[in-house]
Amino acid sequence: MANLTSEQVKQLADDLLHMTNAVGDYRYENFDNLTEDENSELKELHNQLLGQTTELYTKSALLVMNDVDESLNAIRTITEKTQNLYKNLGVVQKAIDWAARILGMASAIISLDTDNIASSIKNLLT
Amino acid sequence: MPGKSRYLIITIVSSFMLMGCYELKHVTEFTETSIEALQSYETLPQSFNQICKEDCQLKHVAKFNIHSTQCDCSPEVKADSITNIIYSTSLEYLNGLLAVSDKQLAKYQTADLTTTLSTGNYGSLKLNENDVKAYSTLSSLLLRTFSGINQRKKIKSYVIDGYQPFQQLLTFLELNVHGNIYGKLEVQKQSIKNFYFDHVNNKNLSTYERTKFAEDYFNALNNIEAQQKELDVFSEILLEIKAGHTLLYEHVEGLKNDEVKSGLARLGSRLSLAVRIISNLN
Numbered sequence: 532m533a534n535l536t537s538e539q540v541k542q543l544a545d546d547l548l549h550m551t552n553a554v555g556d557y558r559y560e561n562f563d564n565l566t567e568d569e570n571s572e573l574k575e576l577h578n579q580l581l582g583q584t585t586e587l588y589t590k591s592a593l594l595v596m597n598d599v600d601e602s603l604n605a606i607r608t609i610t611e612k613t614q615n616l617y618k619n620l621g622v623v624q625k626a627i628d629w630a631a632r633i634l635g636m637a638s639a640i641i642s643l644d645t646d647n648i649a650s651s652i653k654n655l656l657t
Numbered sequence: 658m659p660g661k662s663r664y665l666i667i668t669i670v671s672s673f674m675l676m677g678c679y680e681l682k683h684v685t686e687f688t689e690t691s692i693e694a695l696q697s698y699e700t701l702p703q704s705f706n707q708i709c710k711e712d713c714q715l716k717h718v719a720k721f722n723i724h725s726t727q728c729d730c731s732p733e734v735k736a737d738s739i740t741n742i743i744y745s746t747s748l749e750y751l752n753g754l755l756a757v758s759d760k761q762l763a764k765y766q767t768a769d770l771t772t773t774l775s776t777g778n779y780g781s782l783k784l785n786e787n788d789v790k791a792y793s794t795l796s797s798l799l800l801r802t803f804s805g806i807n808q809r810k811k812i813k814s815y816v817i818d819g820y821q822p823f824q825q826l827l828t829f830l831e832l833n834v835h836g837n838i839y840g841k842l843e844v845q846k847q848s849i850k851n852f853y854f855d856h857v858n859n860k861n862l863s864t865y866e867r868t869k870f871a872e873d874y875f876n877a878l879n880n881i882e883a884q885q886k887e888l889d890v891f892s893e894i895l896l897e898i899k900a901g902h903t904l905l906y907e908h909v910e911g912l913k914n915d916e917v918k919s920g921l922a923r924l925g926s927r928l929s930l931a932v933r934i935i936s937n938l939n
Contacts (some may be wrong), residue, residue, distance in 0.1 A: 537829075541836045548843055555847055559854055570855075577851055585712060585844040588837040589705055592736035 535643065537591045543640055544587035547633075551580040554630045561623070569623050576630040583637035590643065681812070684758040684912060687901055687921040692751045694894045694928040697935045698744045701834065701891060702884045705733035705740070708841045712848060719852050740833045747826045750819055751898075757812045813909050820906040827895050835892035842881050842888075849877050887938050894931045897924050 535543070558565070558573040565573070632655055639647035713728030853874035857867050901924045908917045 538832060538836075541832060541840065544837075544840055548840065548847075551844075552847060555851060559850075562854070562858055574851060574855070578848070581844050581848050581851065582712075585708070585841045586732075588840040588844070589709075589732050589736050592705060592739065592833045592837045593732065 534645065537593075540587060540591035540640075540643075544584055544591060547580070547584045547587060547637055547640065550633050551577065551584055554580060554626070554633070557626050561626075565623060569627070572627055573630065576627070576634060579634055580630070580637060583634070583641055586641055587637075590641070681758050681912060683918045683921050684812075684905065685755060687925045688751055688755045688758060690925045690928045690932075691898045691901060692748065692755065694932050695744070695748055695751060695898060697891055697894060697932060698830075698834070700935065700939055702887055702939075703838055703842065705736040705838060705841065706730050708838065708845060709733040712841075712845060715845075715848055715852060736833065736837070740830065743826050743830050743833070747823065747830060750823050750826075754812075754815060754819070757815050812912070816902075816905050816909050820902065823902060824899055827899050831892055831895045835888050835895075839885055839888045842885055846878060846881050849874060849881075853877075883938065887935055890931050890934050890938070894928060894935075897928050897931070900924055 554573065555577045558570065558577060562570065632651075636648070636651035636655060639651045709730035710728055713730070714726070717723065717726045853870055856862065856870040857874065859867065862870075901921055904917060904920045904924070905912065908914055911917065
């Protein structure tokens with residue numbers, strides 16, 4: 532996988548924000564049905580994802596790298612998948628598991644470790 | 658009579674000189690408006706560092722903590738430094754264009770600029786050329802231009818040489834301000850909602866307390882959205898300046914054309930409007 536440009540990192544941050552919003556919206560919409568522990572766990576995951584996203588916007592401002600359209604397209608696919616998933620999700624544990632997997636991918640993006648980004652994307656696509 | 662002839666010749670020559678200046682007056686006016694509009698950057702309500710501090714404070718508030726509240730915002734400080742350099746270099750380019758388009762401004766004071774550019778001293782930041790590739794091309798152009806004698810003759814080469822790097826710098830400025838700072842504010846909006854949501858929905862609190870939390874949330878949200886509105890207008894300013902410069906570049910052989918005059922006038926009036934909107938938002 533090639534390196535990322537600042538524009539691409541910004542695009543990744545936008546996509547990550549959309550995924551993060553889906554996690555937040557799920558919590559808000561299902562608040563009355565969540566146990567206290569489930570709510571806290573989702574809230575914390577949401578907070579961590581927001582932290583990763585804002586960090587990524589800063590990284591974009593600092594970086595100029597080479598093109599990597601393939602991973603951008605994959606991220607877009609994951610974004611759509613996430614938004615659809617949270618619209619139709621019935622089981623809370625699945626919501627928590629998926630948020631945790633996104634968090635793993637976000638960490639890989641933050642580190643700009645392109646190998647880890649690739650494997651975490653693969654993990655989300657399978 | 659020789660005295661009268663001399664007076665007549667001087668008058669005619671002066672008239673031609675004034676006509677020459679007047680014929681590029683539209684370029685000068687557009688550049689002046691562009692400079693004023695670009696300087697709106699200095700009054701923008703947010704920076705990377707400021708948002709980082711606010712986010713950090715919200716985390717401490719959520720933990721009911723007001724002790725040991727240090728925040729590491731060093732990446733954001735660097736992001737601001739890079740953005741500031743892109744802005745100031747773009748502004749200097751426009752100042753140079755103003756100087757070469759208007760003979761009255763040929764004595765443009767460049768001592769500070771040339772010192773800064775030639776020494777590469779930007780305070781605590783060491784600029785990486787990979788971060789802002791256009792920077793070095795543009796700074797070289799500025800140095801070359803101001804080291805010359807007759808700036809007025811250099812407008813053509815100035816516009817041609819500066820076109821690509823200037824467009825790139827404005828693109829980077831747009832990315833950082835309207836892409837990344839705006840994005841960080843979007844995240845901040847979600848963080849605030851994440852924080853207030855549980856308080857507003859906490860049935861152990863009184864109705865008054867829950868209502869107050871909801872009001873506080875909407876006040877915070879409105880404040881961020883007002884800041885984003887300013888960034889929207891600033892982004893439009895950058896697009897208008899880019900369009901104006903493209904117009905100059907594409908008609909560099911005929912800058913006195915009516916098409917250029919009317920195009921710059923249209924873009925100039927949009928820029929003036931944007932400046933007024935930003936002033937009203939402040």
